[in-house]
Amino acid sequence: MEMKKSRKILLTVIGIIVAVYTLFPFYLVVMNTFKSANSIVSSPVGFEGISVSQLMTNLSSVVNNSNFNFWYAFGTSVIITVVSLIVLALFGGMAAWVICRNKTKWSTAIYMVFIASMIIPFQVVMLPLISTFRDVGNFVGISLLQSIPGIVFAYCGFGGAMTVFILTGFIKGIPYELEEAASIDGCSPEGTFFRIIFPLLTPVITTVTILNGMWIWNDYLLPSLMLGQNGKVKTLPVAVQAFVGSYVKQWDLILTAALLAIIPMVIIFLIAQKQIMNGMVEGAIK
């Protein structure tokens, strides 16, 4: 199956052209954070006007900007993402195990509702969601809007269906004899789950965590509605949106903010490239 040399070269050239095209916007972002506002406008593509000191100026003016509040937004995003992922993996695993190992009418019905709910678009629930959260918050005296626990709660609800769906498929493949053996040895059901089943779920929980993590980290609509555009608590996408809104056309600041928002994702991608790409595919195929 040897390709002709000329074709090989042609394909490689096409591949490189497409790669240049996909990476070009990233190149622009990185390049222009080294420039002052004036040089960005006069030469957005070239190397003219590049200096490290300008990068430092841009970075410090964005990071120290009280409207953007980068570290605060970054920390909020990290906390929300990490806590939501842990909660989803734990509760999702627990629920999936119960659904999978109990062949009753109830568990089948619950599973069906979870599956069916995956077609519900966020737009149809977002408006009543806000009012429900506001009402419940007022009613019980715990603020669910403009609070990190409220957002984690919402992500647990929205991510639950897909998490259970993927985990159930995996748990079905774990031999039931394992659990029987454990229970004969005197292991309680909860012990069986936490000591035997949960550790076995590691690969599929990695998949679920990647899928949910990409979604939660990049999500804009849910936090913007729940936290509000000008609220105190902001995630990174909400902060970028608010920042751009107040600094129209100040590309030196906007692109630096964009760079700061991109970097964490790119670093994680470079570290766990294989897992992320495999996880994204597995999630789609199931």
Next chain:
Amino acid sequence: MSENTTNRKMLSLVLLAAGAVGLVVALYLDFSGSGNAMRGPLLLIGAIAFLIGLYLFPTVEHHRSIINFIFLFPLLFTFAVTVIIPLLLGIFYSFTDWNGIKFSGFIGLTNYTTMFKDPAFIWSVLLTFLFVIFNMVLVNLVGFSLALLCTSKLKGVNFFRASYFLPNLIGGIVLGYIWQFVFNNVLVQVTAAVSGHQNSILANTKTAFIAIIVVYVWQYAGYIMLIYVTGLTTVPKDVLEASQIDGANAWTTLMKIKIPMIASTITICTFLTLTSAFKQFDVNMALTNGTGSVADFMGSYLTNGTQMLALNIYNTAISKNSYALGQAKAVLFFIILACVSIIQVRISNKKEVEM
């Protein structure tokens, strides 16, 4: 041993009782409308104490059921509060004059008739369908071609794969602003040098729509490519070799072997692009925010030339404060997506039967 059991039973009963009392007191404080700050924490502590009491309850025959309940409860509860209740409320509100906080009465189908009389909304719906069709074709074509490229025996295939996928990692809002910069500051200079015009393509409704498609394909094709790559690697090597020996050229191999063998992957990718293009919001908002003039559509002048359905719903409710109308539009959106999903399930089931 028996003392242990008695202790456990005592503890369980105490916790159950304390939890129940806590819950009742907290709920009483809620319903009585007192602003007591303790009621929230009390409710939480009560619920947790009740669950722990339930867990410690000394019973052998019901222990498994109790564990099932405790394990299911957290996810089901959050799911009910965030998805099921808002969905039912949302459908209900779409028949009322709800203003986001409360409603004063039923207005029947008025919201639905209003939205179908609104040219701006019809425009958004048609535009969304156009966008979906364009994207379904383009993303799949580009994704599939890139997948063929990435499964061929070239050097640097891994680099290509990673760089094509990279745009997918970044959220639509940030992407939208980066591309806004590309179109408004970089591309303008190119067109100015070529034709002398200084117009950004985002300023014109038609070209701005094309720009949204370009950005979307740029972002999504890499993801679809990955799924096609997985599909293509499942095509058995010996079949490909056999066709080679029989003298099939690359084109025949592609049309007669590869494409038929990955039919199920094609179905998956088609519906994936379909549903995600329907829901497109972030890029639309960041790139044009739906602006763009349309001189004459159904007899009126429109200013939402590039506004797609999801953004239209958002703007109707949040910017224009017409919550009930926005909700009615969202219900229609839901119905469209549900139909699409049901068709998908039908098609994939049929395929599986045939195979």
